[in-house]
Amino acid sequence: MNKFLIIPLLFGLLMLSCSEDKKKINESAADENQVIGEQGAALPSVSFYQYEDSSNYPDAILELYTPLGNQVFKPGKVPFEFNVKNFDLQNTGGGNARLFMILNGGDPVGYLSPIFQRELTVGTYRTVAYLVDDDGFALKSFGNYIDRDFLVGDSRPFPYSAEPYLALHQPKNAQIVSLGEELVIDFLVLGGDMKLDGLKVKIFVNEFSCEVNRMSPVRVSNLPKGDYQLKIQLLRSDNKELEGPFSTVSKTVFVR
Template sequence: MKAPKSILVLLILALVAVGCKQTKENTEEQEVEVEQEVVEETQPELTLVKLEGSPAYEDAALMLNNPSGEAIVAAGAIDFEFQVENYELGAQTSGPNAERLANSGKGQHIHFILNNQPYSAHYEPAFSKEVPDGVHHLVAFLSRSYHESVKNENSVVVRKLEVGDNPQDANGLDMEAPTLIYSRPKGEYAGKDVENVLLDFFVLNTTLSEDGNKVKATINGTEFIISEWAPHVMSGLPLGEVTISLELIDADGNMIPGPFNSVTRTVMLKE
């Protein structure tokens, strides 16, 4: 028995509708795939390149006049007095890197780091800092206005501070051991400052080389091996939170023991 024409028409219309729906779904899937491909193609590659072109300041020197020794009787606000030679605190560092990198409008300064914690920046040679009871590892060095450390044998002060009546050495400090000190990046970056972000650190009691000790930098999961003590620039970073880990490693890739030789920090990149 033949089906009525009306039923045949309805069946044909239903088949057409199903076909149109599948075609639409396929088209939407293809559009999503194309969008994903475009996003992947437009995301810049993360690179780490040695920074060059900064004034060397080979004769710049930093000395700590107060406190004069290791022992400090009472915890709390401690007065620090540095002496700076052949270097002008508060001045803007000359050269193209001042425009290329995040730059402090207050000029050149001292990075003051206690126990490898985030530094405080000081634009005058004398200031007061809160220091609790205990045995502390102090590193202070001269910094350009865009936060690149000055790296010579006289531009840094390294001191053990024993604070309180019976200070306890929680870190087991060995002041002669190879030590890694983190400096940059730090905090938040926005606008053009996200394009080139400075990676900088200090190494003490060791040198870096192709066949010797190195620094392993892991940036958002991507590893880089640094075999020269030099500042570097990170480019192609995504907006949002960025995680940076630094490790001081030996020639075989093993981390060198030390309380500060593995450190992880996060910074925020904004539009």
Template sequence: MKKLNFLIAFALMALFVACEDAPKKENTSSEKDSETKMEEKEKSIKVYELEGSPEFPDAEISMLSPTSPNVEAGEVEFAFQVENYNLKDQTENAGENGLANSHHGQHVHFILNNGPYSAHYEDAFIKELPEGEHVVLAFLSRSYHESVKNEKSYTLAKLSVGEPTEEQKLDVDFEAPHLFYSRPKGTYKGKEQTDKVLLDFFLLNAELAADGHKVKATINGEEFMLDNWVPYVMEGLPLGENTVALELVDADGNFVEGPFNKVERTFTLAEADKEENEMEM
């Protein structure tokens, strides 16, 4: 009798365990579905290195004016010497890589304090500078806005404009790593400009590597770790407003302190304008 009771108890226990296991299997399946959906979400934007751009290893730019780091507030004349690079030329593969291209040709990207750049197709121009201390970065750009990246393709300067207050002064170490944002910018119109969008930035005193510094790019909330200083292409972006945030991090993923090493920008993708076929920025 005791043996029979034992067998009944054992059978009931086995049945109870089986019933307990059933919901767990359903949860596991649900978790797998969630993981799959998450993977699909992570792949909704594609980011890859741009290849095939003509190289300009000997291209140079240097600043001729202003000659003094101290200038008056207001209109400031900037002049540059450009060597081994032709401003206004169309870059050789322009129109073949699917990127928005300026019909004005190759130019200079002028950046003040890591703000949005202005494009200049002449080697001299006037900029309105407010009172304060400012960091000026100018680098050569291909006609489709990809920066030329070599040791002499840029010029960097700190200017004291007017009589800066203590709050307006900048403590910038030009020997430290710095990240400057370049593209994307503004509004892109039509399928030819919105299918592929250039992601580009300029680095100083930092080398990217799988086991070293990286740029963490967050695009519409999706994170990408970039370990090579090259131009990138983004695909799969929706029409409307998009957001890109860039952050320079070390080998452990920690933010590298610096006044320009974290930046966020928005840009817009729109349908083609019937009366305007080319974007100008």
């Protein structure tokens, strides 16, 4: 065989093998999400799916030295000090953050350094911090993420609860998704194991919905142009709702 033909052939086989590494799972039935366009024609069905789990950086460890549990700070600049093991925060190539933190269920903020400060007012706070992989998805192995409650000023701790809860990495509130691109929903379940504790996550994107029982990112394809209310809800497998302020997360998303 001509050696100039061998190279593209090998490249094609390599790409095929890479594409086969990721297999879709939990794909929703297309008929359940049929959309009719403005002209009465059927649009491609909205579908939800995940890829099979991939454990990137399973040995990465994120530790939180400050704040301590229910530590009290004065209003103003509150210090945060993390320690990262078996993971390089600087290995991005483009200077992208690989350490993210969420306060009280808000949008995540990325940091290039494990030591920083946040300007905070009086209140009770729950911080969820986690590492992200080369593709920007939250790492989901035990030790990749950590949570902690603390107080600023004259405030009371959150009522004790052993219930699991959610943290949402993607999307951010008011995020704009280009028409034809997938909406990616990347979340963490903290304080419990989805399989061992019989948990599931129900996702609503306006009238479209799906249920998943693993933490892999959920991808939503073929969303028509419009405004969407995204709601992610953590439930027991018997549909029993969980107590606590962070068992449900809502965001607004725009497809343009």
